[in-house]
Amino acid sequence: MPDRVCETQTPTVKVRMEEDGKSRAQSGFFMDQIEKWLKRTLELAEQGRGFTSPNPVVGAVIADGDKLIAEGFHSAFGAPHAEVMALNQAGAAARAAALYVNLEPCCYFGKTPPCVDAIIKAGISEVYVGTIDRNPRVNGAGIKILENAGLKVRVGILEDQARRINRGFLTYIEKQRPWITLKLALSVDGFIADATGKSRWITGAEARKFVLAQRRKHDAIMVGMGTVFKDDPALLPEECTGFIPYRIVLDEDFNMPPRMKLVSDEFRKRTVIVTNCGEKPEKLRQFQNSDVQIIRSSKDEFGWLDLSEVFLKLAKFGITSVYCEGGSQLAGSLISQRLVDELQIFIAPKILGEGLRAFSGFLQSLDQAIRLEWEKVEQLGGDVLLQGRLT
């Protein structure tokens, strides 16, 4: 059981989001300094990306005004927390210094003792926190304990960014499922592949580079079996060192041929097949000595895998964010079931005339349009990236 995650508990502690006492943070100069250190915690946190799930990524800085004393980050699930790593490095120099951390320090025994105890014991005088840890076992209690011990605490600095880097963890806590990003590369006329089914060439080099980078920002990548049959993708990030995201295939009838890259390459232990037919004896034999992981899930009334159950099971498996790369069946199902937190749509500078439509497999015909909100629009080489969310 992940140490930051537990089942249910009503939040009982209210947190002062703004501390307007005689804190250093009152002047613009000190505010700039605080934001500088908070930004640094975000960078540090990213160093644990991919290894901490379902725990959050966390970075911590100990500083005396403008002077850096120590840094730390949560490097892997089960490893020391960022705050403790920084405190250990600082030693006696932590006394009367300020601690900066992107997520509220924990206040319970999990795999490690509570960080708040270590912070108080070290003599830290001020704590600056990016965002609350919505885990019901924390959820403001960590901050309350620090305040009760006489420390100045300020919460909500660069909060959007602090939430964003832990959106997987926060979605996991708040919705009991992973954060879901749906990526689609479309022609202007809304096709994801030409009439012969070819799609690899739809977008250009910069868009592909962006996608490779996105893979590393998620715990897992997901495709349907249609995409596996059509493209035989490896679904790896640009560099295959360090963290390799899980590669999840929705294969309701367990049709995966053993020759496919996902189940035969050197990273096959990072492949997860989600199927309703775990009983197929010949298939089980095929994968018996492979490291491929198999998760069973139910079918819905239409014969597709029940996506809500799939994501619940993936969350239990420790996956807090999923990058869905298609094809049209998966895209249609995710959209119509509103299982999309972020939409990344690449519009390629092409008109195909005919082709494979972007969305299919809507569980029922849409009686109303699904509405979106564009959050960011940019040119990426020859393509345009529209980032948005369902409203």
Added chain:
Amino acid sequence: MPDRVCETQTPTVKVRMEEDGKSRAQSGFFMDQIEKWLKRTLELAEQGRGFTSPNPVVGAVIADGDKLIAEGFHSAFGAPHAEVMALNQAGAAARAAALYVNLEPCCYFGKTPPCVDAIIKAGISEVYVGTIDRNPRVNGAGIKILENAGLKVRVGILEDQARRINRGFLTYIEKQRPWITLKLALSVDGFIADATGKSRWITGAEARKFVLAQRRKHDAIMVGMGTVFKDDPALLPEECTGFIPYRIVLDEDFNMPPRMKLVSDEFRKRTVIVTNCGEKPEKLRQFQNSDVQIIRSSKDEFGWLDLSEVFLKLAKFGITSVYCEGGSQLAGSLISQRLVDELQIFIAPKILGEGLRAFSGFLQSLDQAIRLEWEKVEQLGGDVLLQGRLT
């Protein structure tokens, strides 16, 4: 025959695009000043928008350094040219002053005498020109005459903007057809209307405002009969005072019902029906006492109007730019025949699932994708506007 436009003549004069003598323009300070006055000529030119076609829009400024002496613009086809209007206003103050103009001054007798003669006679000492007039009767000759008379001439200042505001005129000269902008409002999945054919709601208020403003920037707006039957649009700009663009309907079989807004509203004399069936006696009777204009054009082998001929005829009619607003038949034909100079694609924040596809009527199936280049991408309210061109 428009006075700036004639059939063919090979350019014989080479123009020095950069004058690097002892001109005032050598220092950055003077360059800023020159650009300031050139920008003003572009603003002045716009005041003639809609009334000068097939002539270009032209603005002129006479100034002594930073001091404005006189301004002028070409206000209507047949009216005095911008340069002459400014010279008349300046009188004796034009002597030794500088003239700024967005387009090369003319050097032949058309509806008015050559501007270059008036410029030389007035004693202007320096002339700053946005861009060459590619009309074969000018095309550098105007500049050469000024230089031969001892004036300092500099060409190519803010040239992109100077070309852009006269892109209709320049396309007319270079391709013997109007500049063609194709506008499409699409859902993310590439539909221009929902399954019931409704499209009016696809984009939001800001996109619609943009479209209304674009109408005024073109000599004419074009739709197919499908759009007329479906929407009965009036195709007017936001304010119906001053210039009203022509409203062109492609109606190959002359099916226009007399009740439609385009042929019954107060602006019906600005409506042009292009048809292959000008002989239908009952139709001709219906429109006999109306002010609606009718142009006959041939059909192509597929039974649609031959678009190349249509645009040639519209150019002869004096139309130098056309804003094509759909529907899918017109969009498909324009794209497949590569008759699009600028593409304006609005992506609405909606997924429809089913609907009317953006492009139909491709004359043949596309054996290769049609490639585009995005030139500008921006959010307009809830929608995204992609501006681009065919490559």
